[in-house]
Amino acid sequence: QTRCMAFRFLKAGSLAYRTTALRRCFICSFGQPLGGEFQMGFEAARTALHFRVKDEVGSLKKVLDLIEKDGFNMSDIHSRPMRSSGSSAEYEFDVQFAESYSAEKLDLLQGQLSSLCSLVKVYGTRDEDIPWFPKKISDLDKFAAKTLDAGAELESDHPGFKDAAYRQRRCDIVDIAKKYKHGDRIPRISYTEDEIKTWGVCYSHLRNLYSSHACRQMNEVFPLLEKYCGYNEKNIPQLEDISTFLKQATGFSLRPVQGLLSPRDFLNGLAFRVFHSTQYIRHHSKPLYTPEPDCVHELMGHVPLFANPSFAEFSQEIGLASLGATDEEIEELATVYWFTVEFGLCKEVTQDGKETVKAFGAGLLSSFGELEYCLSDKPTLKPFEPAVAAKTKYPITEYQPVYFVADSFESAKLKVREFSRTKQSRPFQVMYNPYTQSVEVLNTKQKILDKMRATNIQAEFLRETLASLI
Template sequence: MAGFGWATHSAHKHSANRHHLRTKARMDAGFRQMNGNLERKGSLTSSYLEEPLNKTGVVSCIFSLKQEVGALVKALRLFEEKGINLTHIESRPSRNNKEEYEFFISVDQLSSKALDEVVDGLRTQISGQVHELSRNKQKDTVPWFPNDIQDLDRFANQILSYGSELDADHPGFTDPVYRARRKEFADIAYNYRHAQVIPRVEYTAEEKYCGYREDNIPQLEDISHYLQTCTGFRLRPVAGLLSSRDFLAGLAFRVFHSTQYIRHSSKPMYTPEPDICHELLGHVPLFADPSFAQFSQEIGLASLGAPDEFIEKLATVYWFTVEFGLCKEGNEVKAYGAGLLSSFGELQYCLTDKPKLLPFEPEKTCQQKYPITEFQPVYYVAESFEDAKEKVRKFASIIPRPFSVRYNAYTQRIEVLDNTQQLKNLADSISGEISILCTALRKME
């Protein structure tokens, strides 16, 4: 997996780079850098924006008003009464409610305190919807998250490590041919955009020596196409490790960021980073399962707009489920985590009496510390995927964000459920699905 960790194909364990998600300073470096400038083209494609690293001294917010005579005048009067000078204003029809308009405004940072009173006035006096504020992590600030599947293009190249650069302890560090080859893979990922065909790679004889299969290494495009016919999941090439926030955001759209390169041929049984063997042997088979695909997407959706501390908790939950999860099947306990399925050493170990097996409870699991250079001393066992999904849903409900979200598979957009119109649309959709279900049940009688 290109966002969290990976498993080796031997008893050797993972390098410290695997554990990047535990370091907060690095965890969100990617999306902070990408969203530091609200003026960039396309920055308003999402209803929620990450606060900028405010070097310009500008504070921004977006609010929506009903389409009625004098609505904007009333709103602007609130700014005037507090002595706030607008440095920028623009409008657009609301994408969430056809009866509203959205207004993006910028004010000088010195007006930040007075802006609190204006926001209260917009909400109470004019019944306006204030979607976000970009102000030094104040209570109204919501981290940016992708609203449309094409928004994944904005951070897919914001990798934290590896890519075409290798650490000194990497098996291929002193191999100029391998380093040049890695740059080719990195360029493919950097130039890829959503909906494009994933470029096919002609793997060399030395790369094939790693023995993925007898005659060749499968192509990401072929695997991605097959996954879409199974569960709607698709693969997207990535050059290296993403921040945990960015990687989880991809799962919300049923997109798995996958590496395309393969480990160095000198150590076919070990890799200090995720490679295509780990991705295709460990992760992909489970994404073809509808229940597991839904479970992964639930974690992704829970991450959208979540505070940093909850991103770390969700990442830990992901670690002990999707990467190193165990699950009951009848009277047996079986492994389903990708880190176990692609590591025969730990796969054997996890089912012995050496590690401690605990029931999967997200509230407790998210607090568990874990080693990164040895086998896990603790694993969490889910009663079933359905039980795990329900528990993750309950856990997500306590995340302090002022809205809920759902993924619209038809439009490939995230719908923010923060107004009555959105809730009505959701109710209509559910009603239609229930009608189909009832009709099918009647025909089976």
Template sequence: MDCGSADKKRGFQSSRLLRSSTDHLQNGNSELTVENGHTALVIGLKDKVGILARTLMIFEEYGINLSLIESRLSKRDKGDYEFLIVCEEKADKLDTVLDKLKEKAKYVQVLSPPSEKKTIPWFPRKIKDTDTLARSIVGYGADFEADYPGFADLAYHARRKEFADIAFNYKYGTPIPRVTYTINEIKTWGTVFGKVTELFPTHACREFNHMFPLLVENCGYREDNIPQLEDVSNFLKDRTGFTLRPSAGLISSRDFLAALAFRVFHCSQYIRHGSNPWYTPEPDICHELIGHVPMFADPNFAQFSQDIGLASLGAPDEYLEKLSTCYWFIVEFGMCIQNGQRKAYGAGLLSSFGELQIQMQGMGRQQPC
């Protein structure tokens, strides 16, 4: 996985997402101008009689004036509507209102940047708030650039959108929808699974090798089957209290770490394009289930991950950058010494046959943490 290119995409797509959302609602090309002290929201509502009036009553109940309301047919859910609403209140004063809106709306997205005077970034207070994190994506799962494997494959585009929509509409506490994977998708999984598992006995750390057979036994990890996220999530919950939630695309480092504080791991459900099973520019289900999940089933690693997540809550940006960089290198490319030998526990190594061989042969760059 080329994580550097994924990082570059994060910043580009974040700004693009804000522009395209506001432009489309205004049916123009000019950016939405939000006055200081105001907040812009996009709210997705089902096409039901009186639903908008009932939603707007929430603002009235809390004495919040609205300066703009625009509507359009939802691009995410056919037959439903979404509304751009600008309210005369700062985003950091709307926590209660946002909670009320989420009870009625299919999704709520805050478009306005945070107030400059705000010193503590917003963070989730309860596990249900991870629904908000999951929808604050900086790259939707169906958006590709020209060098992306499968860029010209329209069927793959449509398939990726199916997975992204499942994730975007998922709510905490409900079963993760099961997916019927195609023959080609299973073949791609089998190619990766069969190759990397050959190296686990000699290249993976003992904790990983202790958990992986349990996943084979309990979750259907095998060459001819792609495990379902719901089964894997239930297994993890019994082992360490961690759960999976499907991810619709790239999310920010802050949101990713905040979810770890509640022992929630954002997990891709789609699989890389079959034309190149050894490369993916973003984490796919091979990377997540083969590389990450076995370590989240280890109690010590699970506790470490939650501790990092807790440390990130409300942290200033400069602190968060150091914390996320440290955690990223550990969980993606981490290695340790066991019985005098180098062993891997990072998902970027354990889900990549080539990377794992290079590091174990001492050819890659290594640095103590």
């Protein structure tokens, strides 16, 4: 069997991850109504607490009594109901303290409350505790050159390691990406005859499988790429043409990259609807194999679905969740990404009403061998649950033994949003502003109220428009 080994997080497992002693968390979901829980500001360097209890007589009193007994001085408390789970309803509470407390004292409180609450998180508000993240799209220039591997450097087991001409070719293409800055037109690559032949072998093998193995959205978009972006087996499409097409379709754009970015940097780019793409291609001696992302993986696997609005939103959702996340949270998000954007499967209903499973992950759509394997009876298929996927181990040098099946892109997006909401430790939320291509940090009461007013105005306009049509 042949396989494309172009996995975005090939080196993620080798990264060193740390866990901070003091977890910072402010729970907020833009998928739910904004309410009283946002009345707390974060201007002062104070400490806060988030917890969840069952809707039972005395449950809140037990928690507050313990907080008071341990010597904590509360200044604000706000609640919100959770969705009922069976016969058991729960409430969430956000408490802000009047002063800061040590990590040791907070850890002790968290341990004591864990027996009374189904969820407990403590957080501080020091900006220096938050990892740096890009605030505007041009900030992506700051880490574009920080690649982990691949690019011009090849491992000894790489098919092109002993090919001096191929190595020089890789260096030349990598240098082009190295010079790129936001706002530049993406330079066009004049691909060689060998490179085009290699592309053609991959293209014909994969194109023949898409109708039977790829998801409906892939089969809807791919003909458009052939029509408008020059996709065919005798031509390697140019990133500039594809980026222009994607911007018009969903606002996504491509950016050339030298090699593998860190999981944090790569996910941060998705928050701005930017996909970092390589421009070099695998060695011609093994056209159906590559040990790192190349243009076949990027253009055949990733690019098509970025033209689908629902998938584009899903990808950006993961990116926004990565901004300001801890290393531990990045590791979990990267794993969720692995089992969805790279190796995801989804349910579909055929014209005769039968339910079937199709592939949407880029690692599958760019791998002839694994695309056939994933829909055979050999692997194990599980329902997509981010919390389960985030803890699942996976191999990077062989076919996946387990795949997760999403009900739909929309369902996957909502599940990732909820997963991020309960896992994030940053003391703020972020919103993407497509007009300025920047991220707005919502960390004060006034910022949130301003957003609520703007949203209410838009909602009122839509209500009036709808009423006029009835």
